[in-house]
Amino acid sequence: MSLKTLDFSILQQCMHCGMCLPACPTYDTTKRERNSPRGRIALMRSVDTEELPITKSFADEMSYCLGCLACQTACPAGVDYATLFETARADIEQSGITATPTRSLYRFLTLNLLFTRPRLLRTFGKALRFYQTSGLETLVRKLHLTKLLPANLRRLEPQTPRISEKFSNQLIRSIESPTTSPVVRKVALLTGCIQDLAFSEINRDTADVLLANGCEVHTPPVQPCCGSIHSHNGETELARDTARRLIDLLPPEKFDAIISNAGGCGSHLRHYGHLLENDPAYSERAKLWDTKLRDIHEFLSETGFRRPTAAPFPEDTLVTYHDSCHLTHGQKVTLQPRLIIDLIPGLTRVELPEANWCCGSAGVYSVTQPEQAQLLLDRKVKHILSTNATILLTANPGCHLQIQSALPNLKILHPVSLLAQAYAKEPTANGR
Numbered sequence: 001m002s003l004k005t006l007d008f009s010i011l012q013q014c015m016h017c018g019m020c021l022p023a024c025p026t027y028d029t030t031k032r033e034r035n036s037p038r039g040r041i042a043l044m045r046s047v048d049t050e051e052l053p054i055t056k057s058f059a060d061e062m063s064y065c066l067g068c069l070a071c072q073t074a075c076p077a078g079v080d081y082a083t084l085f086e087t088a089r090a091d092i093e094q095s096g097i098t099a100t101p102t103r104s105l106y107r108f109l110t111l112n113l114l115f116t117r118p119r120l121l122r123t124f125g126k127a128l129r130f131y132q133t134s135g136l137e138t139l140v141r142k143l144h145l146t147k148l149l150p151a152n153l154r155r156l157e158p159q160t161p162r163i164s165e166k167f168s169n170q171l172i173r174s175i176e177s178p179t180t181s182p183v184v185r186k187v188a189l190l191t192g193c194i195q196d197l198a199f200s201e202i203n204r205d206t207a208d209v210l211l212a213n214g215c216e217v218h219t220p221p222v223q224p225c226c227g228s229i230h231s232h233n234g235e236t237e238l239a240r241d242t243a244r245r246l247i248d249l250l251p252p253e254k255f256d257a258i259i260s261n262a263g264g265c266g267s268h269l270r271h272y273g274h275l276l277e278n279d280p281a282y283s284e285r286a287k288l289w290d291t292k293l294r295d296i297h298e299f300l301s302e303t304g305f306r307r308p309t310a311a312p313f314p315e316d317t318l319v320t321y322h323d324s325c326h327l328t329h330g331q332k333v334t335l336q337p338r339l340i341i342d343l344i345p346g347l348t349r350v351e352l353p354e355a356n357w358c359c360g361s362a363g364v365y366s367v368t369q370p371e372q373a374q375l376l377l378d379r380k381v382k383h384i385l386s387t388n389a390t391i392l393l394t395a396n397p398g399c400h401l402q403i404q405s406a407l408p409n410l411k412i413l414h415p416v417s418l419l420a421q422a423y424a425k426e427p428t429a430n431g432r
């Protein structure tokens with residue numbers, strides 16, 4: 001699909017009211033129309049009607065957009081900005097206007113190789129962990145050898161996620177059943193890519209919470225990427241391939257729910273129906289998939305999770321919650337994480353000012369747009385510090401890494417980990 005073949009009604013839906021402008025972080029920075037959702041949609045419409053060719057400046061504008069979807073939440077006309085944005089990025093890639101040999105090589109190594117081969121990604125993760133834990137990383141930094149890296153990789157280096165000792169397949173068996181209660185639901189658990197390498201304990205915590213709530217949990221040890229990274233970077237065909245592989249691995253007809261615990265992945269995962277609508281072999285199953293896909297907070301709230309009886313931390317521990325853009329704007333999951341946090345004993349939650357304002361992570365945004373990413377991060381940090389919270393809760397690995405890079409001593413947890421820790425403190429077995 002391209003802007004030229006996209007259903008014109010999607011482009012026409014914008015009525016230029018400007019209600020989205022105050023919600024847009026890039027417009028907020030520059031106050032320029034072209035950096036606003038309305039301005040970008042106008043540019044896309046010009047490309048669609050062939051008044052404007054795909055130029056470098058059009059590509060730059062789409063790269064400056066965070067894809068945070070705050071505009072979609074603010075829009076009273078229901079403009080589908082996510083589809084417009086991903087279609088524009090796909091057009092830009094196909095035009096080749098931004099292609100350079102180095103960029104093409106990076107894209108091939110990441111999008112075509114690493115993020116389509118989960119075993120290779122884990123091998124890469126193990127090598128990275130060796131580098132991080134063997135003293136090599138310390139030596140490289142002491143000798144300032146990172147200066148030899150290309151500029152964009154040099155910027156990324158301090159934010160490289162710390163790779164976990166064990167990945168999800170070493171922490172979670174492929175099928176686990178509750179031991180102290182009957183099975184009430186059969187669910188599939190998605191382990192993600194970065195989540196699997198750097199936050200596998202969150203996947204373990206998610207499985208524990210599901211078990212404690214009577215779920216039989218199916219977690220295939222090797223799972224393909226959900227395709228979110230491909231879609232956001234204009235590689236729609238690769239995104240379709242990975243969606244088909246995931247549907248084959250976890251047939252939606254076999255489960256009561258398919259659980260995602262990463263905001264960015266979930267936002268993409270729940271739109272397989274749209275992604276595969278023209279694929280006769282998969283379109284029906286993809287639609288069924290969408291009806292089964294649930295963010296973990298959403299699932300727990302819908303099914304009525306058990307309130308823990310024990311406090312995970314000392315009484316009156318102050319916590320605050322940062323909304324990941326793709327959980328709040330992409331999936332409209334805002335109240336459920338707060339509800340879960342508020343039902344855990346011993347915590348006092350203080351609302352984070354501008355909790356749903358992007359932290360600047362947005363995929364590889366801190367590499368492609370470092371200045372704007374830093375501005376957003378500084379703004380987020382200021383608000384977090386103003387709460388005096390000792391724990392920040394958030395449900396997306398990108399946000400976690402971005403904020404942790406600025407506040408290395410702050411404890412950051414996923415709400416589901418908090419719930420798992422509360423269950424684990426109960427005097428009786430939690431069902432695992």
Ligand code: SF4
Pocket residue numbers: 023024025026027035036037040064065066067068069070071072081
């Ligand atoms: S996705 Fe975010 S940055 Fe892009 S136009 Fe919408 S609000 Fe602005």
Ligand code: SF4
Pocket residue numbers: 013014015016017018019020021037038041071074075076077078079
């Ligand atoms: S709020 Fe919606 S309809 Fe209004 S200008 Fe923004 S995108 Fe267009």
